Amino acid sequence: MTLPPSFDLKTTSEQSPSRGAIRTPPLRSLHTFAVAARMGSFKQAAESLCITPQAVSLQIRNLEQQLQLELFIRHPSGIELSPAGEQLLDYVQRGIGVIERGIREVKEQQQKTRLRISASPWFAVHCLLPRLPEFEQAHPELDVDIATSVPFPDFAAQRLDIAVQWGFGQWPFSHKQLLLTDDKLLVCAPDLPEQIPLRQQNDLTLHRLLCTPLSVELWRKLLNTLGVDALVERQTLPLDSHAGLVEAAIRGLGVALISVPDARQAIDNGQLVAPLSDRPISELNPALMPGYWLVLREGAEDNPAVDCFLSWMHDWLDHHPRAARASLSWS
Incomplete structure (x- = not known):
């Protein structure tokens, strides 16, 4: 098959992108569109965004040209959304909502205090993890990270605050206390x-x-x-x-x-x-008589997050049949 002299496969491919290939508009333009749609006025949108009405109009026009859609119907007395504009507004508002929620969650996560705990597998599965949602609900400012370990963990390497381990309390730490007996x-x-x-x-x-x-x-x-x-x-x-x-x-x-x-x-x-x-x-x-011992990193007894965890553990142990009857304090 012989192609016509004027037919260039490379040129045609470059000049005719697939219908599905849509370049995403700038987020600023989409935000401006959403504000203008909500207020029903380019002038009021400009005041809200602290830019000129001409800048709003230009952003909207560029957005319409890029999308090849008429988003607003312009009247001498004002503007109103076109059917395409109403449909797009729903997606844009949901997208902006997702972004705002994501930013808020990221900021909240960065502001949380992390509490790192290592626990024996049995204690983690039967005692900590089932009750963790209750603790997190009571202390949303804390980000609790729980790892399991059979051997005694390395506090420094794992940057731990607390360990709950099975044994006889044989570890050389200043602050340790028996929580549950395991006869x-x-x-x-x-x-x-x-x-x-x-x-x-x-x-x-x-x-x-x-x-x-x-x-x-x-x-x-x-x-x-x-x-x-x-x-x-x-x-x-x-x-x-x-x-x-x-x-x-x-x-x-x-x-x-x-x-x-x-x-x-x-x-x-x-x-x-x-x-x-x-x-x-x-x-x-x-x-x-072995048992599950709570051990604190040296200096962790002054950590408010650790204190919250100890108070919560104390309340739970008051109702546990195998609890060692002693107050979780280090005074």
Whole structure:
């Protein structure tokens, strides 16, 4: 096929943009259009915008030329919106509203005080996150950032204000306090003692000791209290989470120290048994009672945002059955 000599593909493409390619008008022109439409007068729009009526008229005319639409019907006595102008005004007003709302939200976000918290996964899921909307509603000036961590977090690297971690309060911080106790019960699958003896304390040396990475020390303390000479490092099987620990115990993979509420429920369901004693291990020695501890960054006790969080936690703990009954204050 031979094209006519005057037919230039490149020139035609450049001179004939697709119908969908519309250059967005300047935001100032759209704003001027919206003001003029609202006031029904170029003169009043000019006074509102602190420019001349001629400038308003020029912006509107340039906008009409760019869009190839008549936006206003001009009369000797004034102006009125054309049908196209009425339709465009609806979109422009909604667009300006979105922009204004976005600017307001960005400014509010910049003005908020950020409160950074790290928490053990169990505490975050069961205690913090379900109640976070309540705290945020009560303190809209605060931006709360919650991260989860099994090992104790790095306050400096993560720029934390507060940590809530499982343990025995062993961390070298000036301001720390026990929030919730987490007493344990020694349990195993019902058929495990039938396969491997578990009638007395020393029989624990015959079994795999299930634990999480943080609770290895709890096994060591318990065996010392019982006077059992065991190689904890060789006998323990660390699992990633407390939920995994419960599942492994139910499957008969070893003996576990399970949080009392979970252990009682599994025993009632016939999934686990307490082979040596149905008493929590803290009754043997109060030092065997781990829990969830609140730890403050050094200097954070003077932070008003931290004080708000502590007051909120105190109100919640007043109604929690496992709460350590102590006031959250550092005086």
